[in-house]
Every structure is written in C-alpha cells, then in structure tokens.
Amino acid sequence: MSALCVTIDGKDITVESGATILEAARTAGIDIPTLCHHPALNDIGACRMCLVEIAGVPALQPACTYPVADGMVVQTESERSVQMRKFVLEMLFSERNHYCMFCEMSGDCELQAQAYRHGLAHWTYPTPNPRLPVDASRRFFLMDHNRCILCRRCIRACSDVVGNHTLGVMARGAHTMVTADMDQPFGDSTCVSCGTCLQVCPTGALVDRRSAYMGRHADVQTTESACAFCSVGCAITVVTRNGRPLRVEGGFDGPNAGVLCARGRFECLEGRERVAQPMVRRNGELTPATWDEATTRVADAFRAARPGAVHAWMTAVALTETMDAMADAFRNRLGAEVSLLSRPPEGPLPNGGALADIDAADRILVVGGDLRETHPVVAYRIQRAADHDAAITLVADGPSSFSAMAHEAFPMARLNDACKECQDAARPVIVYSADLPPEARQALSGLSTGARLIPLHSAANMPNALTLGLGGAAAWEECDLLYVLLQDGVLTEEQRERARSAAFVVLHAAYRGPDDDLASVLLPAPLWHERAGTFAAMDGRRAVVKPSTRRPESVWPEAAVFEGLAARV
C-alpha cells in the first residue's frame, strides 16, 4: 500500500492506494450522496447516486467502487452528476410507494433525506401504484416491498456479513424483488432473525415491529453498551425513548461486527412479567411486601439457619461487580457456601484468539457444543469465513446445526484425527466449548503453536466466576436456607428438585417465572438495561455494560441488597 494524492472538488487528499473515491472524499469531509453504499457492506455500484465526474473519463463513474489513482481529479457536484442524482431519485420515487407521510422511516429515511437534499418537490412521473405484498410472516420485523428501493443492502448483510444467504433477488428488470430463499414467506425461510438486514435498510422497507412508529432518530436516546447474554460480549446500541427500550442495534466496531443474534436483538425486549417489588409467602401465597419486611424475613432465616446449611447459588451471567459483591457478602459475612448455577470448566482453558481471527482463517475447527444455539454470532462469523473459502472441521457427538456446512466432521472420540487435519493450515482457528473434558482441551492446546483458540463459555461472565474460584453447586446434607441469584434465568429441573429440599428459599430474580413456587421470599433484580457494570468476555476483554433505562425505585441493585442483608444478619 502506498499513498496517493487525488484532488476532489478542489481539495488535495492523500489516501492509501486501493481506496475508492468515496472513501477518499469522506476522509476529507466531502459528502457524496449514496443509497446502496453501507460502510459495513461490499459496494456494488447499483443505485448510481454516487456518480461523479473524473477528469479524462468520459462517463460518470460510481465513487463507491471506483479506485483512486494518483493525480486523479474528481468533481462530485458537477452539474452532470447532480442532474444524474436527481434522475435516479425521480426514478426511485416513480418506482414504488415512497409516499413518506405514512412511513415508519419518515425522518430517518436515507431516500427521503436525499430527496430533500436534491430539492425534489414533486413527482416527475405519475405516482405509482404497484401494490406489492407486505411480508409480515416474521416474528420480529416485516418487509414492506412497496418501500423497497432494491439497494440490496439487506441481501449483502445477509450473505456478506451473516453468511446466511437467505435473502436474494428474484425476477429481473422492473419485476425485481427481494426474496427469501426460493420465494418463501420470510417466516418460513432459513432466516435466523438476526436482524442485520433490518438494521442496514435505508428506507422503511424492513420495519421493526416493536419500535415501529415509536420515534424517529431525533426523538430517541441511544446508549452504547455490551450484550451480556453470552460470553461473546457483542457491542450494542440500546435505543430508548423516555426511559423505555425500543430496540437494540448491533455495533459494527465491536467483536460482533454489527451482527447480533435474535436473542440479543429482539427476544431480550419481549415483554414478560417482572418482579417489581419484594414478595413474601403468606399463607402459601406470595404477596407484596416492603423491602424492610422482606429483608427482615430473610435475615431471620439466616439467623435461624444452622452453620453449614446455608447455600447460595449465583448465575454466572451476573456482572462482575454483582458477582464480587455476592461472593464477598455471602462467603465472608453470611457464612454461606456460594456456587454457580452453571458448571464451570475445570482446568486450564487454552485461549488467545479473538473473533476477528475467524475472518482470516483458512481452517476452522469447531469442537463440541452447538454454536448456532449457544453462540449464534460466532456461528455467523464462521459461516461467513466459509464463504471465503475457509475449511470447516466439526468435532461433535450427535447432531449439530453446524453439520450441514462442515467440510469434514469427526466424532469427539476422533478429536486427535481432526487435529491432524488442521496441522497444515496456515491460519487455523479453533473454536471450542469450554465444557469440553480437560483432556480434550489438552489435545487442542497441543495442536499447533500458530492456532488461535477461542473457548466458548456456557455463561457470559464465567471467566470472572473462575477467577473467584466459584464452582458448581456442591451436594448438601441438609439445607436450611438457599439464596438463588437468578436474574432472568430459570433453574434446571435438577436444581429445582434440590431447591425443594431447602427449608427456606430466597429467589432474587428479574422476571416472574416457573421457579417462583419455590420461593419463600422473592426479591426483585434489575433488568439488563437498567444495570451498569462489566463482565469478562470469552476473549478476555472487559465488556462494559451501561444502563440505558432508569431502574424503578422499588428495585434495588443486587449489591445493595446483599449489603443490607449482611448488615442485618
């Protein structure tokens, strides 16, 4: 790469060779209008909004794909270019229903913004009436073909970013339509509801059902945060309005490169009945209580419990600060044995890889687990790498949703054979389940010095739990008091069975759920978007979670609850 000098609109700009005119212009703050361009996507030069005049080149050229050359002189706002952009806009406005008045995106729409910028005051061609279908068969968002400008950002997001290849175009010419698979309803397609398409759509063609018509960009607040549902630690932007969460967007600069999974983007916002205030069991019924009353009951139970018969279970999804406070309070001051709801791995976890390494890998070894279920974002990244000719080797017992895309598959017993296959790779990446038996992990770490290893934990903050030396729930003889920090999880059947044997159960949870009948006292926990803190992601990063909505006064931070309890006991 060498530096080149180009002149754009009279400004001399120095850029790396290989840059496009658009990139060069944007480094100098020159705003060339675009529609099909998106910084996270490969450019295709389809919309023709960015056509510019290059000295010595007779035809107008798309700035988004045209590489700069040394000494090139470019005019981005020549009369010809501007006329052409107006033409393109007139064409788009004549194609489908771009009557902004009733559109969800009005105010945030890129097409509308360009129309304003170019002074389109009226329809040059008869207003169209194609009456195209609206595909509302998907749970979280819908596709209104009438608003679609066929920029294909959604398609490129689906194929180039997510590697899922659900979206494509069908038919041609004026009949071109975005379609899922072989013209299936979106809801019946191979769509994984990652929502990346939704996020990159420049118009109101892809509409988020939850946040539609809830406010334009200017009316909402955004908070940069991290998703703490799994150990990937995706960068997210939480969009809220007046303290209410509207939607979650993926951060293109994060380890997830813009991609989120359905859980992180949509499911987390689904309305569930939350635990709004402390509750205590009276006459067999959980009834609302004051914090004082509830804490008194719990404190009494603590005091009544025999030493050694007090247990605390903690979710490993809890943020580091919560985890530390709980471990400190329960171990040191309340005399409880603290253990994790999910079983932590034993022994060393070979690591050192980052998700970004997957992009450059020539061979990816996927060992154990079912990534598409547990860590979809990692799975998408591997899918995408497979599109770029990375070979995928799967080692798993039983069916995996990854089986179809693996080039080779081995049973766990033949892990060593799988490792041998990877020996020759130039840039191997190994993605493995942290729950693997230690000897398997041992085998992996011995594989190749150049291999990047990425352990996938069963719970988000497991690395921190490990540093605290927490283990899985130990067997008990008798249990007088069980304190469960559940947050928004649920107990397994086995855990629930054991909890029944406890004389007194405190459930500290965000949502009402199936485990409530165990509870002698139910304490409210904050929702994920009300919390601040950090957690250790799988690649060792410290992910920062920021509160984006205000916590109700009736819900106390966990640490405060622990402190209060410890003080009373």
Add this chain to the structure above:
Amino acid sequence: MARVKNSQELLNLRDALRAARRDRARSAVRVFVGMGTCGIAAGAREVLDALRRELDAHRVTAEIVPVGCIGACQMEPLVDIQINGGIRVTYRNVRPDMAPRLVQEHIIAGRVVSEWALARLAWDETDPLAQGQPDGLDALPQYADLPFYAKQQRVAMRNCGLIDPGCIEDYLARDGYLALARAVSTMRPADLVDEVTKSGLRGRGGGGFKAGVKWALAAKQVSDIKYVVCNADEGDPGAFMDRSILEGDPHAVIEGMALCGYATGASTGIVYCRAEYPLAIQRLREAIVQAEAHGLLGDDILDTGFAFHVKIKEGAGAFVCGEETALIASIEGKRGEPRPRPPFPVISGVWGKPTNVNNVKSYANVPRIILNGADWFRSIGTEGSPGTAIFALTGKVKDSGLIEVPMGITLGEIIFDIGGGIPGGKAFKAVQTGGPLGGCLPTRHLNVQVDFDSLRSAGAVMGSGGMIVVDEDTCMVEFSKFFLQFATAESCGKCVPCRVGGQRMLEVITRISEGRGKLEDLDTLRRLADGMKQGSLCGLGQLTPGPLMSALQYFEEEFRIHILEGRCPAGVCKMLTRARCINACPAEVDIPAFVALIGQGRYAEALEVHREHNPFAAICGRVCPAFCEQKCRRADIGEPLAIRHVKRFMADHEIQQPWTPAHVDAPRSQRVAVVGAGPAGLTAALRLCQQGYPVTIFEKLPVAGGMMAVGIPEYRLPRNILNAEIENIRRAGAEIVTGRELGVEFTVDSLLDVDGFSAVVLAIGAHKSRRVGIPGEDLPGVIHGTDFLREANLGAPPPVEGKRVAIVGGGAVAIDAARMAWRLGATEIHLVYRRTRADMPAWGDEVQAADVEGIHFHFLTNPTRILGEDRVTGLECAEQSLGEFDMSARRRPVPIAGSEFVLDVDVVIPAVGEAPDVDCLQGSAGVSVNRDSTITISADLATSREGVFAAGDAAMGPATVVMAVAQGNKVAVSVDAYLHGHRMVTPRWVGDFRAIPQIFNVDDYAEARRPVMPELSVAERYRSVAEVELGLDEAAARAECRRCLRCDLEWMSTTHPIGASEDALLAGMMED
C-alpha cells in the same frame, strides 16, 4: 487417434488427409446436407432420411455428410451433391419428396435438376482432375457469383457449411491447428500478441475494443491462474452467427482460444454458451475430445509443454450475461449481473483472476490472422476496422441469412445487392443494426459504410450483428416499442436507471402507440434516455434507449402523428388501426363496412358509408391507386381484396340515383369562397355546405373537376361519371363559377375585403409541368405533360397523329400522356425514364397497360438534349448506371459517358413532375409559398394569411384524388373551427362508427380468388377514349366482398370490450 507431436507432423497429416479425401471422393458420391439448427428446423433431417432411403433403394453407395450452415437461411434445407470429387451442385429448399428425382436424375443419370439447382460450388476440395461432372453444369451460376454471395468474403465462417463439423480431419485438411502449431513452436507469446495487435482485430462482440490491447494487458498480469473466456452467450433475437460458427466450425473457435491462451499465459479456456444452443454445445464437446486426442489441446500440446484446456459453461440464457462481468458472475455460479468496472476482467475476472474475454467471432478470426499474417487481415475491410463483419440479415428483405462481408461495404449494398431488396414492391424504410440495443438508420444512411466507427457516428452500432430491414409497413413507434420491451424485460434490475428508466420509457411509448400520448412525451423519452445512457451500470442499460432514440431522431414525424392525430401511418399499432385498409386510405373511408354492405346487396347503404368520407365513389372506383389494397391483409395469404373494383360496381349501380347531401348543421351566414373545382375544392365545398355555410367555388377552367377533368384521360374516367358526381356537390348547395381566374378576375384580397367572404380555401391544384432543364426544351414540338393532357381532355388535342413521340418521365402523367398519345394516333411512342421499371412512381397496372398498348420503354435512360433547328427532330439520351442511394432509397442514376444515342422523334412530352401555378397569387397579400411552389400551410391547413386556407395539390404537391378529398374534408373542419372563432391543432374528419355483421362463414371463402377486371381489347382502345376497364358484374362483385377478412371486427373484439349490442352482432355472424 495418434497424438500429433510437432508442426511437421501436422503438415504431413494435413497433406495425407487431403490426398486420402481426394482419393476417396474420386470414386464416390457425396451428399452434403446443411445440418445447422436452421437447416434442421427447415426439415434437413427429413431430407437426409429421404435421401438415404432413396440411395439405399437404388443401391447407390454414397457418403452423406452433415455440414454446418452456409448462411443462406432463405434457401434451407440446402443439399450439395458431389460426384467423383467433381464440382458440388447446390440445391435449395430441398423437400423430402424431391429426393427421388435428385437421386434418379443427378446421381444416377448424371444430370443436374436445373429447376431446383441453385449454383455450383467450386472450392479447394474440388478435384481438378475429377471425372463425372453432371450434365447441365455449365448453365449453373457459380455459388460465389450469386447476388447473395458475390459481395461476401468469408474469414470467420470460411469452413461453415463446407466441412463436417463433427470431424476434426475435415478441419485439419483445411489447415486446421496449423496456426496453433506455428505459434507454439516458432513464436514467443509476445510475438503472438504483437501479430494480433498489428492485425487491428477489433472485438467482434460489438464493442470493437482492440483485441491486441486486451491480450497484451492479460499477458502482462502476474498470476498463477489466468483464464481465456469465449463469450458465446448470443442473446440477440435474430442474430445467430456465433451459434452458426460453433455448430459449423467449432475447432476454429477452440484453436483461437488456445492461441489466446498461449499469448496471455492462460491454461484454461471457458466457453460460456447458452443452453438454448444444444447443438453448438454438443459439437464443441466433440471437438474438444477430438482435439485432445490429437494432442492439439490438453496438457502438453504438440509436445511443447504448453497446456490449454477448454471447458464449457452452459448459461441459462439471460441477455445480460453477454456483458462480460455478468458473464463472469454467471460462470462463478452467481446471479448473472454486471458489476462496475474497474476492475476490468483482464485484471480481475473469473474467481478474481486475470481473464481475457472475447467473442466467438473474434476467436474464430485469430487462426486465419496467424496463418495468413496481420497484413493479409488488414488488406480486408477498412483502415479503422480491418477484416470482415458478420450480419444476420433479416426482416423485409428478399434473401435473408447470415452474411460475412468485408468492413466498409455500404448498408445499401448489403440490403439491395446481397439481400435482394425489399419484397412485395414495398418501400425501404429503415435498417436496424446492432440488434435490440442498436439503432435504426433511415434511407439517407444507405450509403453509410459498415464498420465500427461509421455506424457509431451515424447513430447505430455494430453490436451483435443483427441487421433487421424494415419497410413502409413497419411502424417505428411499434418497432422501437418492441425492442424496448425486449431490453427492459432483460434488464437485470440491479441499477436504478436501467431498471426504472426502461420501464418508464416503455410506459410512455406504450401510451403513444395507443394514441394516448402527449407532445411532452417526446421530451420525456429523451430525458429518460439520457438518464439511462449516462447513469446505467452496464451496456445493456446504456444502450436500451438506442433503438427508440434513433427512431425518434429519424422518424419523429411518425411519433407526432400518433400523438397529435391518433393515427398510425403504417397501420400497425393495434389500438389505432381499426383495419389496415381504413388506415391506409387518406380519406379514412370505412372500407370493411361498405364492402360488407355490398356483399349483402345493400348498395345504397354502402354508398352512404363511402360518401361520409369520400363523395367520389364512382371516380375513385376508377382512378384511385387503392392504397387500401396495398395494405390489405388478404394479400398476406394471397391476393388483396379488389376494393376499387367492388367500389366501382357499387357506385355505378347507384349512379342514376341523384344524391342531395344532407345538411348537418343550421344555415350560417358566413360565406366561404373556394378557389379551384378539383377534388379538394369540391370536397371542401361539400362539407362546408353540409355544415350550413353558403359556398362559392371559383374555377379558372371552363369545366369543373380540376385534374379529374383535365388531367385524367377519359378512357380511365368517362366524363358522364365525373359530371354526375360533381353534380352532387352542386346539389349540396355549392355554387360553381367556371372561367373565373384568380389573379386575373379576382384576388384573395378582393374575396375577403370586397366580396364579403369570411374565409377562402385555395385549392388551385398543381397544373404546371416542371421543366427538365435540357437544351431545346422550348422548341416547337415540345409540349409538357400537363399541358398535353389538358388540351387533349378539353377536346383540342395537340397534333401527334402520325408522329413519333417521346415522353420523358416515369410518373402517372408520363404514362397518361403516352397512352393518350397512342390513342391520338401517334405512330411510335417512346417513354424515356432514367431509372428502372421497378423504380417508376407510376401505378403498376397503368405501366402494364401502356406496355400492352405498345409503348416503347427506355429504362436507365435520361434525355440530354432535344434536337432540332426550328422544331423537334430528335431526343438525345444517355444511358445511365446506378450509383449511390438517394433519399428515396433508389439508386441515383449516373450517366454512362459516351453512351449517348438519339431517338428520332417529332414530339417530346416532358412529364417529370408538376407544381402549383402560384403566379395567380399575385395580389393576394400574405399568402406565403414554399420553395417547391406549394402554398405554405400549418397542420390545420391554414396559410400564413388569416382566414385563408389551402388544400389539395396546391398545398401538398401533386398527389391523388383520394388525398385531395382527404384534404378537402380536413380543411372544411378547420374552416368551420375558424369561423367559430378558434383554431384546430390537427383537424380530423371523423365519421360514424359502424359494425356491419358478417353473416357468412369466412372459411367458405378461404379459397376464393380475386376477380379479373374485364377490359376493352387493345384493338378497341386504339384511337378511342372509350373506358378500358369494363367493371365487375354483380355476382363477381358480391362474391369478392366475402373475401374480406373483416379486420374491423377483430379490432372491435380485441381492443374494445364487447357490449351487448356487439354480442348480438357476433351472434348474427353465422346466419345467411
């Protein structure tokens, strides 16, 4: 099959193959059957089977050789017969039932079946020493001398139709793979690139990019893998040269690709061929296997270490996949869509590797260039475009097919010499080159040279080589709509300008073709076209507006007529054409209606229908050139309906019934003066009277009727008939004042200012003969055509009796003058015309009649001098040859130096055209006149002076009665509007809409023939003005009416929803 190890072995093999084939041929009968897709579609397989059966039946041992297409599509199936290595005789349009005679006569008896034979074909496999030439050979033309072939030159298609494409030995015997052998053994890759560069070969896919430059770039790229791609995605409807080459000579393409591979450092070739070409793919597959077996393709070609493999990728047949980046995407298994360039495929192509993409034809040229040298190649064609071009010549041309011509040949030569011109005596209109993304060129471009640059500067492109000729019956609106439909349907939909722009254009053009257009639409089209051209991502979108834009450039008037008049002049646009005959009639007479009524014996009603648009049924039944019949759909399946004849029968049947035209409006006080009592003036007066205006017609001559009275001779139009129909106009209330001359007794000024007329219609006709402009034109004995006819018709004929007369000219006046002179007793009549008979503007039947009456025609002859001292003694003429094409799509006559000869004549009648005599407009201030002496009018027939209108020959130049009638109708509408205080944009005379039921089964008349008009014998015509045509009898006329296909009913049922009344009408169709 043994591997060939080096060039010497290949040369030896060639010689051995040639010798063996010659030996084998010497004692054999060989039958070559054209088995390209075109041949097979025409029935070649059946012909081949029939020949084989017949040969077996006669126990004749013969080798049947399937060959590719020689390009003469019109003549398929083509069969060549060669006996004992002698000259091949080509038979055209062979049917299976012809096999017995071919075998019996040609093969067994050794006699050419001359009525089926096309030509003899001598080529390099012909054995000069061969015995066994069949009888009758000498009478056959050489194939190479056939008009279709004479101007062709075959380079890329040199083997097509001659060799068996399934047999590599055939190719090897024709120097096959010698170029490759020479290159890999004696040339460095750079030398090869240099040779191609020096040859000036330009990409035959249409773009014309220099192949050498591309190859050099590909060679320069540093990459482990490079590709050579052959673009065989021929998607242009009507172009099939790529297919033909692949089917007829696949090895030439493979050799060309291998040469490119050697030059550029690529070892993989991919032929991207559409799956619709199964035969081409099969032939290619076979050829690859054969070449590999011979060591001419594969890993170690000719033991030089050079490896080149060819694979075939079948495309699904999207037009856009002919675009190289889309083609590459398709090869990679993606949706076939173009991407922006750069990067160019030569830098980053298939799978991101350097890729040289060229067309089938480009590769097929390369072996010849290497073998014969770049200089040889440059000697063909033009400086900027060396070599040949291949066209699929089709459309309205007599001989269609694939032709390979040297670049630089003119369009006219291709269409008229190779293609044989326009069939059916129709007029050339335009030629579309470059397929659906090309452009059309009108008559004025017939002399344009065919090469990349000349075509482009004329507004068309070389493109894929499609060449569609269209004639007068093609509507340019519909024609361009067709291409636009194709191109927009093939748009991939990726970029906005192409996807949406094409659709908007299609909507606008559709609107225009349905008569719903607006004048602004033309600007909208131009704007859309400009946006598509500048903004589209690939050539498809950029060139989609091409056909429409060129049509708009050259035929804007036709578009305007669709918009302003709601009329399709060519009678093609469905919504605007009730029936082709009505559409063709200048007066828009409802022909199917009156014909149907005549068929039912309802003559009075029929005449009423006719008079609604044209009051002169009896006259036009005699003198009309019947534009309607020229467009009659019945002619598509036989002879046109005899509309003029049945019309005359109807009018004559009713001629005794006086007609008093009804007044449709209340009487008005504004008076209108009409100057001239010809068909235009009389019709205008009639219509204005019907609308309630008092009308006075002023006529200079002593009789009314204008040219109908003093131009058309009585033997064509008896005076009693003429006068009867003029009398009808008087009955309508028009006052006809004869012997009153404009400019002498009155002026336009006096009519308006003194006599109190509110409007004036100038219908003064075109009675002045144009001068030839040669010495001696003023000698006594020279009398100009219109003067001659006028004097003869007014009963004071000029003295021609017993004299020798020369007529100059080829129009109606010339023929009338000639036939009149004959009737007046001239002893010898010569008609001198500078072009050919086919070029004569006169009506064919009239020319025929003149011929019968003994007129001597001198075609390609032009007078140079009228000889004589004090009176005419002779006419000196020069013979003419035909030069360049002129604006009438006819070749311009060029005098042949030294060809002068003298016709000894006493009278010369120049009849080379007429013009209005506008001297009479002296004193009529403000009426402007054009350079050709016609009166200047706007679209509503108003002159430059307010209140003054002009119609008929005076306004449009010499024309026909029916055209004058049409103008009379129109000017009446315009005058009426004017007298109501407004102006019309495009006045139109609209009649009632009628749907006359068809009460018989049309199938019963499927075989019926057109009646022959009984005529006076030639002997009876001499020295007599008795009418020549005698008229049909009632039975013949009524029967003829049932041959009418009733296009009007079809129009009604397809373009207009059928209501209850029409249901009843259709229900009535079957009774009778």
